Amino acid sequence: MGQVRHGSATTTHAVRAAIQRSQASLAQLSRELGINPKTVAKWRKRATVEDMKTGPSEPRSTVLTEAEEAAVVAFRRHTLLPLDDCLYALQPSIPHLTRSALHRCLQRHGISRLPDVEGDKPKRQKFKRYPIGFFHIDIAEVQTGEGKLFLFVGIDRTSKFAVAQLVATADRKTAWEFLQHLLEAVPYQVHTVLTDNVLCREELAA
Incomplete structure (x- = not known):
């Protein structure tokens, strides 16, 4: 299965891996790959070629307090x-x-x-009808x-x-x-x- 990139990604897994292996300077890699030096620096620092998850680490409601x-x-x-x-x-x-x-x-x-209240669970005691x-x-x-x-x-x-x-x-x-x-x-x-x-x-x- 091919790589699925988010909409604003400018690099592929292969390019990111090449950046991490290369000993060339940030400026040289930026020119060779045609990408921003900040992007080169970002992927050189990372230990993975996967995109980081975006959004809040703990999802919360936008409606409820x-x-x-x-x-x-x-x-x-x-x-x-x-x-x-x-x-x-x-x-x-x-x-x-x-x-x-x-x-x-x-x-x-x-x-x-x-929760399922049927199946193999013991039958509940019947309570008085009100x-x-x-x-x-x-x-x-x-x-x-x-x-x-x-x-x-x-x-x-x-x-x-x-x-x-x-x-x-x-x-x-x-x-x-x-x-x-x-x-x-x-x-x-x-x-x-x-x-x-x-x-x-x-x-x-x-």
């Missing part, structure tokens, strides 16, 4: 909901989130596909380069309708605000809310 991307990842891992369900639940908190941006984010973190409107609330920690955030997540055990909200602190005030947000966001009656989290449990009991 670091905190928003971390929230998306935490939500997906916490709920294991399909792509469109994640999008619907996260858009109120991240209005500029698009389906394509969400998909690329999940791909970057290796979670674009949900009527629609039975929500469970939890809090997931979101680690970013600037510190720790908290993602409140509420999900209906039957319909899988989910609501999420990213906050800087997790306390009784933000727990109460999320509970109000959940009740306003759900398009049907919420009759039961359960949680294993102490903060949320205190607000439900208040």
Whole structure:
């Protein structure tokens, strides 16, 4: 298979190898090969004839902030909901989130596909069936380069309708605000809310 060069390349692998083997001066090689002396110097310093990768070493979203991307990842891992369900639940908190941006984010973190729950795995225990409107609330920690955030997540055990909200602190005030947000966001009656989290449990009991 022939060499594939990027669009702005002025040398081939053979020319680069010749530069690295040659004892001639930069000026002489530049004249003989008809290329810029800086190009000759660049390839003489390198130990390979391959082009270096361009672009950021760690790809990041051009749409999402670091905190928003971390929230998306935490939500997906916490709920294991399909792509469109994640999008619907996260858009109120991240209005500029698009389906394509969400998909690329999940791909970057290796979670674009949900884990297989069938095959040779043991059968899961069947849980009690609940009527629609039975929500469970939890809090997931979101680690970013600037510190720790908290993602409140509420999900209906039957319909899988989910609501999420990213906050800087997790306390009784933000727990109460999320509970109000959940009740306003759900398009049907919420009759039961359960949680294993102490903060949320205190607000439900208040």
